Each structure stands twice: as C-alpha cells, then as structure tokens.
Amino acid sequence: MGTILSEIAAKTKERIEHRKREVPVLLLKERIAERAGEKEPFLFEKNLKQPGLSFICEVKKASPSKGVILETFPYLDIAREYEKAGASAISCLTEPFYFQGSDVFLEEIAGKVKLPVLRKDFTVDPYMIYEAKAMRADAVLLICAILREEELMEYLELAEQLGLSALVEAHSEEEVEMAKQCRARVIGVNNRDLHTFQVDLETSIRMRDLVPPETVYVSESGIRNPEDVRLLRENGTDAILIGETLMRATDKRKALDVLRGKHR
Numbered sequence: 001m002g003t004i005l006s007e008i009a010a011k012t013k014e015r016i017e018h019r020k021r022e023v024p025v026l027l028l029k030e031r032i033a034e035r036a037g038e039k040e041p042f043l044f045e046k047n048l049k050q051p052g053l054s055f056i057c058e059v060k061k062a063s064p065s066k067g068v069i070l071e072t073f074p075y076l077d078i079a080r081e082y083e084k085a086g087a088s089a090i091s092c093l094t095e096p097f098y099f100q101g102s103d104v105f106l107e108e109i110a111g112k113v114k115l116p117v118l119r120k121d122f123t124v125d126p127y128m129i130y131e132a133k134a135m136r137a138d139a140v141l142l143i144c145a146i147l148r149e150e151e152l153m154e155y156l157e158l159a160e161q162l163g164l165s166a167l168v169e170a171h172s173e174e175e176v177e178m179a180k181q182c183r184a185r186v187i188g189v190n191n192r193d194l195h196t197f198q199v200d201l202e203t204s205i206r207m208r209d210l211v212p213p214e215t216v217y218v219s220e221s222g223i224r225n226p227e228d229v230r231l232l233r234e235n236g237t238d239a240i241l242i243g244e245t246l247m248r249a250t251d252k253r254k255a256l257d258v259l260r261g262k263h264r
C-alpha cells in the first residue's frame with residue numbers, strides 16, 4: 001500500500017525506534033509512577049458520554065492534505081479558548097513531519113487545561129502508549145488501517161491498564177468490525193479517505209448503526225458548517241472531532257456556537 005498513511009506509519013516507526021534508545025521505556029514507567037493518581041482515569045470517554053453532542057476540538061498547525069493551516073500557532077491559547085467555549089475534549093497532533101506537531105504542545109496543554117487531551121499520533125508501537133501517559137495525555141489514537149487485530153487488542157489492553165482511553169479509528173465496515181471484535185469502547189469513523197484525502201460525511205453517517213449504543217461513536221474530519229453538525233447529531237452521533245474549521249476561525253467560541261446552531 002504505497003499511500004500516505006503507510007508512509008506516515010513507517011516514518012513514525014523509525015522516529016520511535018530512535019526515541020526508544022534516547023528515553024528507555026523504563027524511564028517512562030518511572031515518570032508514570034511518580035505521577036500516579038494525578039489524573040482521573042478514562043476522563044476522555046467519560047466526557048464524550050455526557051448527554052448531547054460532544055465536541056472534540058483539535059489543535060493542529062498543518063496537515064498532509066492542506067499543508068500549513070496557521071503560520072503563527074499559539075497552541076496553548078487555542079486550547080484555552082476551546083475550553084472556554086465548552087469543548088468536551090482536546091485533540092492534539094504530536095507528529096512532527098506531516099502535521100508539524102510536537103509532544104511539547106500536548107504536555108503544556110495537558111498541564112494547563114482541565115479538559116482531557118487526545119494524543120493524535122499514529123500509534124505503531126506500545127512504547128508510544130507509555131509516552132502518551134508520561135506526557136499526561138488522557139487518550140491515544142489507534143488506527144485500524146495500520147494495525148493488525150492482535151496489535152490493536154494488545155494496545156487497547158495496555159491503554160486500559162494505564163487508565164488511558166483509546167479512540168479506535170475506522171474507515172470501512174471491516175475496520176468497524178475489527179474495532180468491535182477488540183472491544184473498543186470509543187470508535188471513530190474518519191470521513192476522510194486517507195488514501196485519496198476525499199472527505200464524505202456519508203461515511204460516518206452510513207456506519208452509525210454498526211456500533212452499539214454503549215460504545216461512544218465519533219465522527220471525524222471534514223465537518224464544516226451547522227448543517228453538517230445537524231446531520232450528524234440527528235443520526236445519533238455521540239461526538240464530533242473538528243480540526244481545520246476551528247483552526248481557521250479567529251473567534252473559537254463564536255465558531256463553536258455557530259456550528260451548534262446557536263447563531264442565526
């Protein structure tokens with residue numbers, strides 16, 4: 001599969017192998033032990049389960065499909081604005097090469113904002129789950145398309161042990177099935193095809209009923225206007241993940257109100 005997804009996954013593997021030598025997993029485990037009890041476990045899932053449609057607001061400087069979205073990137077201010085605007089969780093990109101993300105962004109946000117933070121990186125090694133916990137993330141992203149079923153199962157168990165929620169991302173019926181097989185508690189359907197970058201909201205609308213009501217159902221990507229939000233809400237979506245639309249809005253609170261249908 002010579003696609004951008006496998007390219008990012010391969011590059012991430014390389015980066016992590018290097019990291020592992022610099023910061024051994026033992027050190028991460030020590031750091032995690034020192035901070036034991038500091039965070040409420042599974043807060044990400046808990047927040048998304050609150051009644052009504054929950055918003056996961058993303059902090060991202062760039063993306064492979066759009067290039068640089070924001071030249072100046074006051075990530076902490078953005079996260080604080082999301083919090084004030086009533087977001088349920090924050091998604092933070094830490095992948096450096098394709099998304100210009102950084103672990104520093106996440107650590108700082110998680111230290112200063114009360115909302116749970118999802119580390120939106122391409123998890124390809126258990127090491128990354130320890131890393132996420134050590135940097136005070138509340139949740140990790142597990143993408144079905146780049147994991148084998150045994151890996152997904154193993155990673156989910158590790159996240160569970162560490163008190164981290166996992167957003168299990170699918171893009172096809174088969175992948176939703178895989179997520180369910182592994183007993184994922186939060187399943188996200190990505191409206192963006194990561195091979196072609198085409199966005200189609202129908203993807204997450206169509207797959208809604210494959211996921212049982214006790215599992216949190218998230219619709220991800222390409223959500224642009226109140227009409228999109230209304231369609232997803234009426235289809236019984238529990239949470240929506242929005243990046244670019246909010247990143248481009250100067251007034252985040254107003255943008256969220258507009259999306260919720262509270263303005264005009």
Ligand SMILES: O=P(O)(O)OC[C@@H](O)[C@@H](O)c1c[nH]c2ccccc12
Nearest residue numbers: 190220221222223241242243244245
């Ligand atoms: O900016 P958008 O179109 O609102 O999309 C946000 C989010 O869903 C997207 O960034 C995303 C979905 N799946 C991912 C996997 C890795 C990195 C990023 C993503």
